[in-house]
Amino acid sequence: MIDCQQEGTGMSAGTKRRLIYFFITLVFLCFVISPAAAPDSEQSINRRHFLWSVEGRKATVYILGSIHLLKKESYPLPAAIENIFSCCNKIAFETDLDGMKKPEMQNMMMTLGMYPAGRTLSKNISKNTYTLLREKLHASGITIERFEQFKPWFVAINLAGLELERMGFDPALGVDRYFFDRARQERKNMLYLETNEFQINLFARFSPQKQETLLKQTLEELTIIETLFKEMIDAWRTGDHDLFNSIMSKSFNEYPSIYNKLFIRRNRNWIPELIKLMNQQGDALVIVGAGHLVGKDSVIDLLKKKGYKVDQL
Numbered sequence: 001m002i003d004c005q006q007e008g009t010g011m012s013a014g015t016k017r018r019l020i021y022f023f024i025t026l027v028f029l030c031f032v033i034s035p036a037a038a039p040d041s042e043q044s045i046n047r048r049h050f051l052w053s054v055e056g057r058k059a060t061v062y063i064l065g066s067i068h069l070l071k072k073e074s075y076p077l078p079a080a081i082e083n084i085f086s087c088c089n090k091i092a093f094e095t096d097l098d099g100m101k102k103p104e105m106q107n108m109m110m111t112l113g114m115y116p117a118g119r120t121l122s123k124n125i126s127k128n129t130y131t132l133l134r135e136k137l138h139a140s141g142i143t144i145e146r147f148e149q150f151k152p153w154f155v156a157i158n159l160a161g162l163e164l165e166r167m168g169f170d171p172a173l174g175v176d177r178y179f180f181d182r183a184r185q186e187r188k189n190m191l192y193l194e195t196n197e198f199q200i201n202l203f204a205r206f207s208p209q210k211q212e213t214l215l216k217q218t219l220e221e222l223t224i225i226e227t228l229f230k231e232m233i234d235a236w237r238t239g240d241h242d243l244f245n246s247i248m249s250k251s252f253n254e255y256p257s258i259y260n261k262l263f264i265r266r267n268r269n270w271i272p273e274l275i276k277l278m279n280q281q282g283d284a285l286v287i288v289g290a291g292h293l294v295g296k297d298s299v300i301d302l303l304k305k306k307g308y309k310v311d312q313l
Helices: 013-028 042-046 079-087 103-113 127-139 152-167 175-185 196-204 208-222 225-238 241-252 256-278 299-305
Strands: 051-055 060-066 090-093 189-192 284-289 310-312
Touching: 051 079, 051 256, 060 079, 060 175, 060 256, 079 175, 090 175, 090 256, 103 152, 103 196, 127 152, 127 208, 152 196, 152 208, 175 189, 175 284, 208 256, 225 241, 241 256, 256 284, 256 299, 299 310
Parallel strands: 060 284, 090 189, 090 284
Antiparallel strands: 051 060, 051 310
């Protein structure tokens, strides 16, 4: 989605805004879409959700797996999820979504996403990766020269954004964004597990080798993304965490170091914060990417290992 106004770093405000949405999406790395939500029937009312409850010493913490890309027709969300939100005055998110829109955060992302003068993408990734990128861009009618000044992690964000826009899905309509806006409107106590700076640096501080690996993974995923989407959303809608984990495992099977940094390390960092919420008065709803709630060393798995009783709702 690079749209330079002139030579150098000029970029339209609209393009910067889209980049912020794409960045937030890539942080979660759960490119999930949803068909129109079915009306509540007896079957849908009784089904499980990607929603768990954990009983603490003083409060119950509910943990909701977020779907980060939806269409307008995907709403309303299931009543069970809406009811939990209404009952909790404390709502925790991965980060301050509005904070990502601040000029200083946009400038930070652009600065960290660009090579200094004299360095280019073609000189910093392998010939094979560069060729794959050029072929993908050519198929979309884009010249690779528009990406020459950007680092691999930043290019990966743009590639994901291009594909998601093509498919008609918008991170601005994700579950986390929906509840973020409502929490602010209803003046709920909003908490954040990570800072904006931390999330930006998740990618910007990758080594050059890992950045190229991330770009290669993104290029590979783009070829099968539509096929995976239906499976992932079906798993999310039915609360099938085993199926969701199976899909995630296939996606990251060849990239364990990236999975460890983007998921496992962050899951471990969040556990003390969740325990803190359970030891305070007042129930809380925690909303994080669905990928953080499945598999070994997920948030759910780590809580169980610490002896907490975790129930899926």
